[in-house]
Amino acid sequence: MSAVLTRRPGLARIRATGSPLHLLCLGLVAVVVLAALAAPWLVPHDPNDVDLGNALAGPSAAHPLGADAAGRDTLSRLLLGARTSLLGPLGVVVFSTVAGIAVGTAAAWRGGWLDSVLSRSTELVFAFPGMLLAILIISVYGEGLLAPVLALAVAYLPYVSRLTRSLVLAERARPYVSAYRVQGHSALQICLRHILPNIAPVVLAQSTINFGYALMDLAGLSFLGLGVPALTPDWGRMVFDGQSAIQHGYPLSAVLPCAFIVLTVVAFNVVGERWADRIARRDR
Numbered sequence: 001m002s003a004v005l006t007r008r009p010g011l012a013r014i015r016a017t018g019s020p021l022h023l024l025c026l027g028l029v030a031v032v033v034l035a036a037l038a039a040p041w042l043v044p045h046d047p048n049d050v051d052l053g054n055a056l057a058g059p060s061a062a063h064p065l066g067a068d069a070a071g072r073d074t075l076s077r078l079l080l081g082a083r084t085s086l087l088g089p090l091g092v093v094v095f096s097t098v099a100g101i102a103v104g105t106a107a108a109w110r111g112g113w114l115d116s117v118l119s120r121s122t123e124l125v126f127a128f129p130g131m132l133l134a135i136l137i138i139s140v141y142g143e144g145l146l147a148p149v150l151a152l153a154v155a156y157l158p159y160v161s162r163l164t165r166s167l168v169l170a171e172r173a174r175p176y177v178s179a180y181r182v183q184g185h186s187a188l189q190i191c192l193r194h195i196l197p198n199i200a201p202v203v204l205a206q207s208t209i210n211f212g213y214a215l216m217d218l219a220g221l222s223f224l225g226l227g228v229p230a231l232t233p234d235w236g237r238m239v240f241d242g243q244s245a246i247q248h249g250y251p252l253s254a255v256l257p258c259a260f261i262v263l264t265v266v267a268f269n270v271v272g273e274r275w276a277d278r279i280a281r282r283d284r
Contacts (some may be wrong), residue, residue: 019255022274032264036082043075047080047233056250062074068238081233085261088149088227089214095153097207100160105191107161108168119165120282122158130155131217138226148221156210163206167199167244172272201279208272212265219261235261 029146035042045063051071058066065074107118133150141147172195180190221227222236230237235257242254 015167019274022268025274028263028267029271031261032082033086035079036086039083043073043076043079045076047072047076048231049073055244056147056248056253056254058250065256066250066252068241069250070241074238074253074256077233077238077239078235078260081235081237081238081257082226082260084145084232085215085219085236085264088145088218089211091145091149092152092156092214092218093207093211094211095150096156097160097203099153100157100202100258101164101196103157104161104164105168105196108172109187110163115165118161122161125154126158126162128155131220134217134221135226138221143226143229148218148227152214152217156214158202159210160206164199164203167202168195171195171198202276204219205272205276208275209269210272212268212272215268216265217263 002035049072051067053065054063054071056067057063057067057071060066063073065078067073068077103118105121107115124137130152133155134148137147137151138144168191176194177190180194185193218227219234219236219239223240225240228234228237230241238257239254239261240255243249245251245253246255
């Protein structure tokens with residue numbers, strides 16, 4: 001009985017705050033995700049359909065958000081670009097979170113030399129700039145989404161592993177863990193069934209914040225021409241392609257994807273920080 005009473009609330013007990021800013025950002029996240037999922041059915045034109053006669057055209061009935069320097073429909077590229085722009089950060093978050101949880105849990109539970117080796121290794125990775133690591137890997141394997149996603153996942157892993165380690169250390173000292181060990185439960189069972197569900201809300205809150213930063217980093221790589229291939233609709237690539245249009249007085253094709261990047265990053269960060277703040281208040 002005491003084992004149940006001493007457990008902290010799990011994911012189902014954590015509720016979002018009701019502040020207007022949080023609800024607005026949560027709604028924006030939902031709209032962006034739904035738009036990315038439904039993009040193939042929403043796009044009015046082929047995003048790669050080049051029409052030089054329509055280059056840098058302003059908003060019209062046929063092209064509600066105008067066209068870029070190659071005459072491609074801006075709205076279609078924004079909608080389909082959302083899929084690539086969200087898929088990359090999702091890969092970074094999934095890889096870094098899964099690996100970070102495994103590393104942090106092993107270091108906290110086993111302790112000793114394993115804790116020292118894993119902690120020092122993650123600190124070395126933590127000291128190496130993620131963007132520089134991504135650029136180095138891209139220079140070896142060429143442009144594409146996989147190389148920068150893996151590089152940034154490695155760079156983000158220390159954030160998750162250090163957080164997980166501290167949370168698992170705190171949970172391991174609680175009475176319910178000792179009770180389960182006395183009952184004969186293995187370390188793997190205790191971690192998977194009891195400790196990880198208890199720390200999941202905090203880790204997921206951090207992963208939500210990491211998602212926003214990963215989106216910004218990947219967009220920055222695409223802006224430098226080091227991310228997705230040239231014909232792939234992507235917000236960062238659209239800003240890169242729209243540089244020349246800005247010089248000619250047609251900023252819309254570059255400003256719109258830039259605005260989407262900023263708003264989406266801010267929305268994910270606000271949602272993650274509000275969630276983390278809510279969890280911290282409940283644990284006091």
